[in-house]
Amino acid sequence: MKAIDVLNIHNLKRTSCREGIIDIMLSTNQALSENDIRNQLSYNFDRTTFYRSFKTLEEHKIIHKIIIDNQIIKYAIDKSITDKKGHAHFFCNHCHIVKCLDSVPMQEIQLPDGYAEDEIDILIKGTCPTCKKKYCNH
Amino acid sequence: MKAIDVLNIHNLKRTSCREGIIDIMLSTNQALSENDIRNQLSYNFDRTTFYRSFKTLEEHKIIHKIIIDNQIIKYAIDKSITDKKGHAHFFCNHCHIVKCLDSVPMQEIQLPDGYAEDEIDILIKGTCPTCKKKYCNH
DNA sequence: GATTCAAATGCAACAATGATGCAAACTTAG
DNA sequence: CTAAGTTTGCATCATTGTTGCATTTGAATC
Numbered sequence: 281m282k283a284i285d286v287l288n289i290h291n292l293k294r295t296s297c298r299e300g301i302i303d304i305m306l307s308t309n310q311a312l313s314e315n316d317i318r319n320q321l322s323y324n325f326d327r328t329t330f331y332r333s334f335k336t337l338e339e340h341k342i343i344h345k346i347i348i349d350n351q352i353i354k355y356a357i358d359k360s361i362t363d364k365k366g367h368a369h370f371f372c373n374h375c376h377i378v379k380c381l382d383s384v385p386m387q388e389i390q391l392p393d394g395y396a397e398d399e400i401d402i403l404i405k406g407t408c409p410t411c412k413k414k415y416c417n418h
Numbered sequence: 419m420k421a422i423d424v425l426n427i428h429n430l431k432r433t434s435c436r437e438g439i440i441d442i443m444l445s446t447n448q449a450l451s452e453n454d455i456r457n458q459l460s461y462n463f464d465r466t467t468f469y470r471s472f473k474t475l476e477e478h479k480i481i482h483k484i485i486i487d488n489q490i491i492k493y494a495i496d497k498s499i500t501d502k503k504g505h506a507h508f509f510c511n512h513c514h515i516v517k518c519l520d521s522v523p524m525q526e527i528q529l530p531d532g533y534a535e536d537e538i539d540i541l542i543k544g545t546c547p548t549c550k551k552k553y554c555n556h
Numbered sequence: 557g558a559t560t561c562a563a564a565t566g567c568a569a570c571a572a573t574g575a576t577g578c579a580a581a582c583t584t585a586g
Numbered sequence: 587c588t589a590a591g592t593t594t595g596c597a598t599c600a601t602t603g604t605t606g607c608a609t610t611t612g613a614a615t616c
Binding site: 373381384385393394395397399400401403 | 485506508511519521522523527528529530531532533534535536537538539540541542543544545546547550
């Protein structure tokens with residue numbers, strides 16, 4: 281799967297900004313911040329263009345935002361279009377990486393009487409395997 | 419429990435802005451937006467003062483932020499200081515109220531190997547009892 | 557390959573949110 | 587009441603994101 285394919289599937293024009301963003305996101309399995317992405321782009325697009333590209337990709341559910349502690353915003357590419365139920369996100373308190381936990385099943389949550397559930401957002405904060413090893417060795 | 423008591427417990431000086439914010443938050447069992455609170459304050463404090471008061475109250479864990487859809491920010495007062503495990507939040511897609519679901523037990527989530535959990539943030543979006551009734555009657 | 561038209565881009569301007577330094581006002585302990 | 591340390595309000599600045607508009611680009615058609 282390449283960036284062009286993703287754009288074609290969604291009937292979006294192939295522009296260098298969109299293509300660049302998708303390429304970067306496809307090449308990693310982590311969520312990236314806006315700046316991570318901007319810095320990796322080969323050309324320095326105008327702020328407006330960049331935001332508009334993001335908006336378009338979000339609207340087409342190609343990428344999704346994740347907010348941690350109401351501050352750090354990370355973006356991740358959506359692996360499957362059939363991912364209706366959503367998925368949990370993991371944030372490492374030490375190295376600050378963010379990962380989509382596609383494999384973690386979303387649990388049923390018991391709501392008080394009268395409440396009806398549509399969607400759940402779950403963010404798990406903790407220590408990632410890499411940081412855990414580091415801390416155990418010392 | 420009055421605003422002054424809350425401030426005393428946390429060793430914070432009693433200032434009218436802090437007192438006003440806490441009083442408003444104590445008088446409701448919903449999460450409020452920054453504007454909800456500002457509009458209910460008797461005096462129009464400077465933007466800086468307002469932000470700084472919020473920051474102080476957040477730092478002392480008197481109130482906490484909740485973000486919905488990366489846009490709507492609501493604040494709620496922390497009922498108990500011993501609320502270490504956190505709690506889930508409910509957002510009504512129809513009337514946009516936000517409530518802290520203190521009664522909903524935080525479930526254990528099965529993480530992939532090597533990941534260690536510290537905290538979980540859970541936001542449940544759906545329909546609140548009031549809106550559910552409205553929609554059933556029509 | 558040239559033509560065409562809608563869509564995307566870059567720029568200027570603007571709005572909202574939030575931070576900082578500083579003088580004045582306030583809180584509270586003595 | 588007074589003194590010392592906080593907090594406030596103001597001016598200013600930075601960041602983030604939006605909008606309108608002229609220009610450029612993508613891609614469908616010839």
